[in-house]
Amino acid sequence: MPATTAHPATTASVGIIGAGITGLTAAFQLRRAGIATTVYEAAARPGGVICSFREGPWLAEGGPNTILDTSPVIGQLIGELGLVGRRLDSRPEATARYVVRDGRPVPLPSSGPKFFVSPLFSWKAKSRLLAEPFIPRAESEESVADFVRRRLGQEFLDYAIDPLVTGIYAGDPAALSIQHAFPRVYAQEDQYGSLIRGQIFGARERKRRGEVSKANAKKFSFDQGLQVLPDALAQALGQDLHLNCRIDGIQPTQSGWCLNGRHGDQPLTAEHRVVLFCGTAHTLARLQIDVPGAPSLQPLGSVNYPPVSSVVLGFRRGDVDHPCEGFGMLIPHREGFGILGTIFSSSLFTGRAPEDHLTLTVYVGGVRNADKAALPDTELIDLVRRDLNRLLGVRGAPVYSHITRWPAAIPQYDVGYGNHKALLDQLESKAPGLFIAGHYRDGVALSDSLGTGTRTAERIVGYLNPKIPTKPQAAP
Numbered sequence: 171m172p173a174t175t176a177h178p179a180t181t182a183s184v185g186i187i188g189a190g191i192t193g194l195t196a197a198f199q200l201r202r203a204g205i206a207t208t209v210y211e212a213a214a215r216p217g218g219v220i221c222s223f224r225e226g227p228w229l230a231e232g233g234p235n236t237i238l239d240t241s242p243v244i245g246q247l248i249g250e251l252g253l254v255g256r257r258l259d260s261r262p263e264a265t266a267r268y269v270v271r272d273g274r275p276v277p278l279p280s281s282g283p284k285f286f287v288s289p290l291f292s293w294k295a296k297s298r299l300l301a302e303p304f305i306p307r308a309e310s311e312e313s314v315a316d317f318v319r320r321r322l323g324q325e326f327l328d329y330a331i332d333p334l335v336t337g338i339y340a341g342d343p344a345a346l347s348i349q350h351a352f353p354r355v356y357a358q359e360d361q362y363g364s365l366i367r368g369q370i371f372g373a374r375e376r377k378r379r380g381e382v383s384k385a386n387a388k389k390f391s392f393d394q395g396l397q398v399l400p401d402a403l404a405q406a407l408g409q410d411l412h413l414n415c416r417i418d419g420i421q422p423t424q425s426g427w428c429l430n431g432r433h434g435d436q437p438l439t440a441e442h443r444v445v446l447f448c449g450t451a452h453t454l455a456r457l458q459i460d461v462p463g464a465p466s467l468q469p470l471g472s473v474n475y476p477p478v479s480s481v482v483l484g485f486r487r488g489d490v491d492h493p494c495e496g497f498g499m500l501i502p503h504r505e506g507f508g509i510l511g512t513i514f515s516s517s518l519f520t521g522r523a524p525e526d527h528l529t530l531t532v533y534v535g536g537v538r539n540a541d542k543a544a545l546p547d548t549e550l551i552d553l554v555r556r557d558l559n560r561l562l563g564v565r566g567a568p569v570y571s572h573i574t575r576w577p578a579a580i581p582q583y584d585v586g587y588g589n590h591k592a593l594l595d596q597l598e599s600k601a602p603g604l605f606i607a608g609h610y611r612d613g614v615a616l617s618d619s620l621g622t623g624t625r626t627a628e629r630i631v632g633y634l635n636p637k638i639p640t641k642p643q644a645a646p
């Protein structure tokens with residue numbers, strides 16, 4: 171790419187900032203709609219936090235591990251990319267999830283009858299659930315912890331929701347907003363006055379829309395890990411994906427927008443009719459956007475993205491007492507361990523470890539253990555081995571290891587997050603032709619990114635061709 175580029179803004183071209191899964195999905199859908207699209211990515215590779223490492227028989231995921239197949243949009247995308255044959259569903263046997271209680275992994279009950287006989291919850295906690303349908307709605311925005319304590323009780327918070335929050339956000343239920351971090355759960359109380367009633371009626375609604383709840387959705391990856399998906403999207407973009415291109419500013423022009431930034435150490439300028447920003451909340455806060463009347467985006471710089479280190483270790487099968495069959499193990503904060511949880515990666519997907527070995531993916535850090543994520547490699551591995559020894563009877567030294575560090579991993583949708591979302595709405599209303607999408611707006615799961623990338627592309631098509639009706643926006 172030349173040091174200075176100019177794309178004529180008079181054609182209906184779209185410039186996308188960020189080649190994470192959100193930006194790449196939007197680009198693919200726009201090009202399918204016949205709209206010229208260019209993607210600018212600051213890093214040297216596409217995929218954002220998705221990064222898979224194949225080293226001989228080992229496969230390590232440095233970022234996310236699984237996609238939840240919640241919507242028909244996801245299967246369509248995979249089909250159109252020609253990836254159906256490379257999709258790898260999780261092994262049907264690998265359904266067990268463990269939650270640590272009193273220092274040992276206990277299976278999370280997978281059905282109503284199993285819940286009633288499970289040692290994970292006391293009889294007092296189980297009978298407390300009977301009161302749930304009769305508890306009134308909250309009067310103001312609540313944290314996840316306050317919401318769950320009020321509706322389901324303290325024990326359910328400690329041993330069901332706290333580990334779930336750790337697994338999704340590496341977060342703190344006392345800080346996260348129920349409304350913004352778990353909008354579907356919040357909507358159950360809002361619409362039906364009860365989570366139990368909401369479960370029943372919400373399932374009917376989803377069935378009508380052809381969607382599947384996150385709890386029931388199939389989990390999948392690809393033969394060479396999740397990186398296969400961004401790589402295929404990047405390949406479809408060809409020359410229109412520009413790596414090592416960081417965008418620092420966006421200015422309106424008479425016919426669209428001018429992007430300014432750096433391509434390596436060279437200045438970069440490009441013009442587009444429409445711009446879609448799919449970076450992170452922190453980079454958006456730093457972006458210079460010269461639009462009269464637009465709100466200051468500086469508050470987005472305060473969105474909490476805690477550090478997380480992903481430690482993938484391979485062991486000889488004979489050195490591990492626990493069968494490690496299933497999805498993995500989550501650890502409630504009050505149990506006092508240094509690690510957040512473990513995915514049984516080689517049980518979940520085939521082709522991740524050599525015969526007679528297993529791969530465990532362990533997360534360290536998050537909001538409540540941020541300092542541990544920054545430990546030097548040897549101390550980090552020692553901490554992980556100590557906890558795995560106590561919890562799963564892992565005895566021998568690892569025969570394979572791969573560490574990936576995320577200094578700013580996952581945005582926390584804390585109480586008051588609505589103010590950040592309102593800023594993004596205001597910016598879009600003051601700057602027609604500038605669109606914002608990504609994990610800090612519409613949900614942190616990959617299924618959310620695939621959905622929001624697709625829906626935002628539809629919004630852009632509608633903006634460029636106002637006579638084409640856009641599909642109604644689905645709930646996030």
Ligand SMILES: Cc1cc2nc3c(=O)[nH]c(=O)nc-3n(C[C@H](O)[C@H](O)[C@H](O)COP(=O)(O)OP(=O)(O)OC[C@H]3O[C@@H](n4cnc5c(N)ncnc54)[C@H](O)[C@@H]3O)c2cc1C
Pocket residue numbers: 187188189190191192193210211212213217218219220232233234235236237238415416417418448449450453454478480576579580607608609610613614615616617619
């Ligand atoms: C450790 C970890 C584990 C996870 N596990 C799971 C999981 O198992 N399942 C799941 O569903 N989700 C998981 N997630 C969440 C999910 O992976 C992310 O929310 C999702 O991938 C975010 O995609 P994105 O495109 O919105 O953002 P990102 O992946 O962050 O991509 C944004 C891109 O924009 C680029 N960029 C930013 N600013 C600029 C700029 N100014 N100019 C040019 N480029 C710019 C960045 O370099 C980056 O490539 C996990 C996340 C992490 C960190």
